[in-house]
Amino acid sequence: HQVVWVSCEGENVADKEHIGPVRYIPQKGFPSQYFPYTNQEGYLSPLVAVHFEKPKRGVLINIECKAWARNIVHDRVDRRGSVHFELMID
Numbered sequence: 236h237q238v239v240w241v242s243c244e245g246e247n248v249a250d251k252e253h254i255g256p257v258r259y260i261p262q263k264g265f266p267s268q269y270f271p272y273t274n275q276e277g278y279l280s281p282l283v284a285v286h287f288e289k290p291k292r293g294v295l296i297n298i299e300c301k302a303w304a305r306n307i308v309h310d311r312v313d314r315r316g317s318v319h320f321e322l323m324i325d
Contacts, residue, residue: 237267240303241283246319250297255289267304287322296322 241264245251265281290296301309301317309316 237304238264239267239270239281239307240264241285241300242303243285243287243298243300246297246299253291253294253296254298255287255291258286258288260284260286264303270304290322290324292324294323298322 241259243254243257243259245254261283265283269281285300287298297319298321299311299317299319307316311317
C-alpha cells in the first residue's frame with residue numbers, strides 16, 4: 236500500500252526548539268486508499284493522532300502539519316496540503 240505521510244513541526248526556529256519530540260499514531264501516516272474522496276456511501280475520513288510528548292510549558296508554539304504524497308500541493312498562503320494551529324500548555 237502507498238502511504239500518505241503526515242509530519243508536524245514548529246513553524247519558526249523558536250517553535251522548532253520548543254515543540255519537543257513528536258509521535259504519530261499510526262506511525263507517520265495512513266493508507267492512500269482513502270483518497271481521492273468521491274462521496275462513497277459509508278466513507279470514513281482517515282485519522283492520524285499526533286502526540287507532542289514534551290512541549291515547552293508556558294510558551295505559545297506555532298505548529299504546521301503537512302500531508303505528503305506525490306500529488307499533494309503545499310501552499311502556505313492558501314493552507315493547501317497543511318493545517319496550522321497553536322499549542323500552549325500552562
